[in-house]
Amino acid sequence: MNSMVIEVLTPRYAMAWYPWAVQYFFMIAISYSALMLTVPGLLLGKQRFLPLAKIALLVSVSCTLVGPVALLADLHQPLRFWHFYTNITPWSWMSIGSLLLPLYLMLVVAYAWLAWRPAMQEQAQGEGWMARLSGWIALGQWHAPRWLLVLAGLGALVFSFGIMLYTGAEVAVLQSRPLWHTEWLPVMFVITGLIAAAGLVLLLNRLMTGNDEDVNRQGLTVIFVGMILAAVVAALWLAEGITGYSPSVQQAFASIKNSPQWTAAAVWGLLAGIALALSAAVVLKKQVWLGGAWLVGLLALHVGWTFRWMVLMEVQTVAKNTAGYYQYALEAGSYGFMGIIGTFGLWLAVLLIIDILVPWKKGMQVRAH
Amino acid sequence: MDKNRRNLIKGAAAAGGIAAFGAGYYGPLEKMGKGLINGTAGKKTADRLHGNSLAPEYSVDPQTGEITLNQDQRIAFTVCYGCTTKCGVRVRIDNNEEKVLRVSGNPYHPLSADEHLDEDIPVLDALRGLSSFQDQGQLNRSTACARGNAAMAQLTSDNRVLQCLKRVGPRGSGQWQTVSFEQLLDEIVEGGDLFAEGAVDGLRAIRDVETPLDANNPEYGPKANQLLMMEATDYGRSALLKRFAFNAFGTRNYGHHGAYCGLAFRMGSGALMNDLAKYAHVKPDLANTKFALFIGTAPSQAGNPFKRQGRLLAQARSTGSLEYVVVDPALNAAASHAASDRNRWISILPGTDTALAMGLIRWMLENNGYAADYLALPGNTAANAAGEAGHSNATHLVIDDDSHPRAGHFLRLSDLGQAEAGSESDHPVVVNNAGDLESAEAASRGQLFVERQVDTADGTTTVRSSLFKLRQQAQAYSIEEYADYCGIEAGTIKALAKRFARFGRQAAADVHGGMMSGSGFYASWGVNMLNLLAGSYNHKGGVAVGGGKYNGMGSGPRYDLDGFPGKIGPKGVFLSRSRFPYEKTSEYKRHVANGESPYPAKAPWRKLAPPILTEHLLSGIDGYPYHIKAMIGVMANPLYGQAGLTEMIESKLKDPKNIGLYVAVDGFINETNRYADYIVPDSVMYEVWGFTGAWSGTVTKMTTACWPVVEPRQAKTAAGEPVSMDSFFIELAKRLDLPGFGDNAITGADGKSYPLNRAEDYYLRAAANIALAGKPLADASAEDIHASGIEPLMERLQGTLTADEVGPVAHLYSRGGRFEKMEKAYNGQKLGNTWNRPLCVYNEEVGTTIDSYSGKRLVGTPMFHPPRFWDGSALRDHFTQEDWPLLAFSFKSNLMNSYSIGLERLRMIKPYNPVLLHYKDAEKYGVKHGDAIAIESPGGKVIALALVGEHVHQGALGIEHGYGHRELGAGTHVIDGEKRPGNEYLGAGVNLNDLGFADPTRKSGTATWLENVSGASVRQGLPVRISVVNDLI
Structure with missing residues (x-):
């Protein structure tokens, strides 16, 4: 090695994507996953799944509304978003996403509106400002046929597949980051999204709907099955690298194998995943512990959020043009800690406002423990 | 809980969430706000495509080649101080802010171009040639190196000293106050209780050129010798400093960085080139060399002139036919896979170069790997007849018998009674092809290896030819022993010697700072000897002494800048005890008179060495031969540069009792002048005057004209001149009433007297000497003056010089110097500029010098010895x-x-x-x-x-x-x-x-x-x- 060789190709780069991106990916994944959780109850009409569907619908709407707000902040100049629509670039996943996202959002809102309308109309019959407000929101007393709801739901579902595809693909398409460049990434995003959505449902079940037994059981099942699938996907990804089937995955391993931080993160992920799967299974088995399903839900949320944090932020610290790692220190302000807190704050506000205004629990029969 | 109460709590929580969101979304909102108002949240750039790039200093129409100069900028040619190569650069300056924008190379300058432009080419044509017009740019582009480009930051550095400083508090405490230039001069001239520490002798008191400073040792010289003058190196301004020091103030003692930079190399080279006064040296003629051996030098980053050498090396090893080897303890940038098979790195243990050199010499001498015909030429007559530029003393006979009174000298005709001793015809003697003793100037050839007895006027004695003696030294050890010592395999040494010898007179060995070891003198001589054995001196493709300098500071055609009324010749022994044989000292004579052995001396007396800062400082503090009273340092930093000096001298420098007065002239505070009593702010590069010389390897004659292309930023004198080294010495001399400065200090060729009151009085007259030497330069045209940015200079030219001098001097500055045409570089197979003195296989001066420790003669040829201390013991x-x-x-x-x-x-x-x-x-x-x-x-x-x-x-x-x-x-x-x-x-x-x-x-x-x-x-x-x-x- 020649000490005369001086690297000049690696100036300090600022992080390209902010924690805002993590928040968006988290919110939108819960959004489309929760949407899927409403299908058995609301679209297929299975009574057993109705409570699950109702909570999931609330989760889905609140997350769908907050996600794009976070996404906007990730743009280095947020107001430039209109460029997407004047420069449509069909070969770019992000461009496709810019078209999908508003439509998806409108369909989810329409779906929820149609689902909550009957209860709103009932509320509008009452007295006071709340009743008057409900009347405006319901936009009249006319009865919306069921097929409209189904159509809206199906439409939202179709677009959610688009969202699933584009969010994963826009990250996985980068060959220059081997840690991202795998077809398994979009799959993993969806699986961890389902896990996180189920987790949030379990948490809200505990806090807002009296800890319904069925919801707990169904949520835990989703988590457990999701973890099995996640393990399979992870094993397949590792196999691709170990066997040399994918040189890109091999590169990915090489880029982090000497880092004690990454090794520690991998170990943590493995342990958390095992803990989550086990705890879900155990709680499902042991009826007496079913009331503690919300704790499993918290762990599921942690797994879902941290997966996205590792993939979107920590992977950016792996240097692209040289060996080694950049240091990323979370800043306190908007583009760091406060941004994360702020997103959750907005979500909480949206959740609570809907909760105050919309009798979404109407018709739900809770079977508590 | 009541529903309304619940809702209230939920509402409050929601409000809290919104508040958190507000706090978290503040950043994006701010950006959005800025975007709405300014169109961008960032800072607007001058151009939407190429940002804040500079407007070009001129543009060239790609079709017609017409040049349009940018009126907001100017370019000017001057010198770079990024290293001691002193390349000529072109400096790009913003006319409105008087700020340096960028620096690149001067295409007229041989150090900054492959084939520099002839100076009669108009400046606009030169500028056009730097552009892509007709694709000339790649051929003619002239660059500055990375450091040369970055160095402009010195001008605006926060660390720059811009005011005269006087210390407050003890030396080295880092406390200063600004004083006026005039106050500074007053204080250092008159002395007094300047720092509330006791009386300090001013320069007026010290300047006594009559009274000996030591009555017992009158050879030490006058009291004025107690001023020590230090300098970094000659950046083109030293002549003025030396005029003050030697010829006006009258001190003997001057030192620069040479003794801690490359002196061992220079002296070894001087020993070979028969120049133990100025220590001439050579560099490979890289454009034509076929095989180069770089030992202890890295032509891509060091061993001046490194920018030129780096470029020539890269060209020669890729498109030319150069093959080379780098011998160095470290792998440096000169050895590169870019040249694949054309180069090799051979690593060596530091300080063992004498072993390698002698090993190579041994192989070459034992395997006919030397230019026998060339070495056999005994004198100038034979050399001229053979069409050679000079000869060597390989065949000359050395009196090699310690009992003979002329031991170590060459056998001369006077020893044989055939001429008068010391006369012009008292030539050395050789053995001719017939086997008889003959004068070196009469014989057509001499025998190379001779050992015989000869009858001389002082008895029969053994004589050996120089080459015989060299072989004796080389054969003192086997090549395997040399290999063992230096860490290079014996097979490699032999292969290297073989390869080197194969290329005959187009093989070149190059050496420089790597020789600064405990055996450096003989190591450098030994490596240079390879060139002599190969016959590559003065040969095209061999080693070149260089074209030399246009010297304007002598007694030139227009002004005598050397002599002046009242000029003093400095006298006495140097503080470093250099250039003076110990045997001539009063001390020595006293020992002998007392019947004591005079050896070892108290400290080394080095007859062959120049005055050296490595001894000056510590000897001057120790007091042997005498004490220093005052010190003036210009850009000098020996505490950083000399190994081990800081530890030894720091506490002594801090004590004013050791050296009463220390004045530094420098643009920056460094490791040495932080102990100064006063700091005079000097101009930094691009703000300085001067005329630099050239290094060997620049095969044509040249000088770089340095002038302040931007106004110096530091304080001014009362007369409005910038405070600088020049104005400091001029004003100091005037205050001390010294000759050679002030009014009537310079004599013109017209017999008139001219003043030396400002820097330009001196440098512009030197410029006139240069511009009008030999064939005078043509007048500069108006376009030349405008395009080369010298308009600000014209007023000064017109105010200082005579009318007929202005035009040629303007021409000189408009090209950045005077440069011999490229075509003068070669004369057939020989170099255009040659070194004609006899080259020394045996150096008589060295061989007759007595080591002041042992009392024995030095070995007069290269030899192997391990790094050693003064008493001869090994490291x-x-x-x-x-x-x-x-x-x-x-x-x-x-x-x-x-x-x-x-x-x-x-x-x-x-x-x-x-x-x-x-x-x-x-x-x-x-x-x-x-x-x-x-x-x-x-x-x-x-x-x-x-x-x-x-x-x-x-x-x-x-x-x-x-x-x-x-x-x-x-x-x-x-x-x-x-x-x-x-x-x-x-x-x-x-x-x-x-x-x-x-x-x-x-x-x-x-x-x-x-x-x-x-x-x-x-x-x-x-x-x-x-x-x-x-x-x-």
Whole structure:
């Protein structure tokens, strides 16, 4: 090695994507996953799944509304978003996403509106400002046929597949980051999204709907099955690298194998995943512990959020043009800690406002423990 | 809970959420706001496509070639101070802000171009040739190196000294107050109780050119010798400094960085080239050399002129036919895979170069690997007849018998009674082809290997030819023994010698700072001897002495800048005891008179060496031969540059009783002048006047014209001139009423007297001498003047020179100097500029000089010896291999020089210097790549990071030079009560010289380890040991 060789190709780069991106990916994944959780109850009409569907619908709407707000902040100049629509670039996943996202959002809102309308109309019959407000929101007393709801739901579902595809693909398409460049990434995003959505449902079940037994059981099942699938996907990804089937995955391993931080993160992920799967299974088995399903839900949320944090932020610290790692220190302000807190704050506000205004629990029969 | 109460709580929580969101979304909202108002949240650039790029200084129409100059900018040619190569550069300046924008090369300048433009080409044509018009740009482009580009930051550096400073508080405490230039001069001239520490002798009191300073030793000279003048090197302005020091003030004592830079190399070369006065040296004619051997020099980053050499090397090894080998303890940028089979790196143990040189010489002498025909030419007659530029003394006979009164001298005709001793016809004697003794000027050829008895006027004696003696020295050890010593395999040495010899007169050996070891003089001589044996001196493709300098500061065609009424010839023994044989001292005579052995002397007397700063300072403090009373240093920094000096001298420098007055002239505060009593702010590069010389390897004659292309930023004198080295010496001389300065100081060729009151009085007249020497330069045209940015200079020209001088001098400055045409470089197969003195296989001066320790004659040819101390004992006798297993050495950085640490652009690329360690040594001492290690020597200890690999010789530890500073921005100073904090990052890395140590065989506290013959500071091959540092905070 020649000490005369001086690297000049690696100036300090600022992080390209902010924690805002993590928040968006988290919110939108819960959004489309929760949407899927409403299908058995609301679209297929299975009574057993109705409570699950109702909570999931609330989760889905609140997350769908907050996600794009976070996404906007990730743009280095947020107001430039209109460029997407004047420069449509069909070969770019992000461009496709810019078209999908508003439509998806409108369909989810329409779906929820149609689902909550009957209860709103009932509320509008009452007295006071709340009743008057409900009347405006319901936009009249006319009865919306069921097929409209189904159509809206199906439409939202179709677009959610688009969202699933584009969010994963826009990250996985980068060959220059081997840690991202795998077809398994979009799959993993969806699986961890389902896990996180189920987790949030379990948490809200505990806090807002009296800890319904069925919801707990169904949520835990989703988590457990999701973890099995996640393990399979992870094993397949590792196999691709170990066997040399994918040189890109091999590169990915090489880029982090000497880092004690990454090794520690991998170990943590493995342990958390095992803990989550086990705890879900155990709680499902042991009826007496079913009331503690919300704790499993918290762990599921942690797994879902941290997966996205590792993939979107920590992977950016792996240097692209040289060996080694950049240091990323979370800043306190908007583009760091406060941004994360702020997103959750907005979500909480949206959740609570809907909760105050919309009798979404109407018709739900809770079977508590 | 009541529903309304619940809702209220939920509402409050929601409000809290919104508030949190507000706090978190503030950033994006701010950006959106700025975007709405300004169209961007960022800072608007001048152009939407190419940002804030500079407008070009001129543009060339690609069709017609017409040039349009940008009126807001100008370019001007001057010199670069980025290193001692002193390339000619073109400086691009913003006319409105008077700010330097960018620096590139001067296409007229031989150091900045492959084939420099003839100076009669108009400036606009030269500028056009730098553009892509007709694709000339790639051919003619003229560049500055990385450091040359970055160095412009010096002008606007926060660390620059812009006012005259006087110390407040003890020396070295970093406390200063600004004073006026006039007050500074008053105080240093008159002296007094300047610092409330007691009386200080002013310069007026010290300047006594009559009274001897030591009545017992009258040869020491007058009291004026107690002023020591220090300088970094000649940057084109030294003539004025020397005029003041030697010929006006009358002190003998002057030193520059040579003794801690490359003096061993210079003296070894001087010994071979028969020049132990100026120490001529050569560089390979890289454009035509077929095989080059670089030992202890890296032409891509050091060994001036390195920019030119680096370029020629790259060209020669890719499109030319050069093959080369780099011998160095470290792998440097000169050896590169870019040249694949054309080059090799051979690693060597530091300080063992005499072994390699003698091994190569031995092989060449035993295997007919030398230019026998050329070496057999005994004199000028034979050389001229053979069409050679000169001859060697290979065949000359040396009286090799200690009992003979002329032992060590050449056998001359006068010894044989055939001529009068000392007359012009008293030539050396050779043995001709017939076997008879004949005059070297009469014989057509001489025998190369002669050993016989000869009858002389003083008895029968043994004589040996020079080449015989060289072979004797070479055969003292086997090649295997040499190989063992230097760490290169014997087979490699033989193969190297064979390859070198194969290319005959187009093989060149090049050497430089790597020779600064404890055996450096003989090592340098030995390597240079390879060139002599190959016959490559003065030969095209061999080694070139260079074209030399247009000297305007002598008694030129227009003005005599050398002589002046009242001029003093300085007298006396130098503080460093150089150039004066010990045997001539009163001290010696006293010993002999008392019947005592005069040897060893109290300290080295080096007859062959120039005055050297490595001895001046410590000797002047010790008082042998005498004390220094005052010191003036211009841009000098020996405490950073001389191995082991800081440790030895720091506390002594701080005490004003040792040296009463220390005045520094410098643009920056460095490791040495932080102990000064006064600092005079000097101009920095692009603000200075001067005329520089050229290095060997620049095969044409040249000089660079330096002038202030931007107004100097520092304080002004009362007369409105910038305070600088020039105005300092001029005003100081006038205050001291010294001759040679002030009105009527310069005599013109017209017999009139001219003043020397301002810098330009001197330099513009030197310019006239240069411009009108030989064939005078043509007048500069108006376009030349405008395009080369010298309009601001014209007024000064017209005010100082005569009418007929203005035009040619303007021409000189409009080209940035005077440069011999490229076509003069070669004369058939010979170089255009040759060195005609007889080249020395045996140097008579060296062979008759007596070592002041042993009392014995020095060996008069290259020889092998291990690095040694003054008493002749070897390094390893004092510092064993077991205790000090590694040998530290330094090498030039390709980016950083010894005073460029403040340049941020360079530090962004290389902020510190990890030390080179071989992986086997690392394993042995438990060091991993990147570990912090403590490096300890007999004189010091430093902590560095280890760069472990195969890029250094096993047993060696490599330290890149230019880091490990304590000043030049790293130290904190308080000026007028205001703190100027140091930047600790400028102190990053290590300085090899902190590992230097005292010579254990000299009087304690008086000397660092210096090479015997030259007095050069030893830095290559310092014994060290290393250990891992575990508890760094």
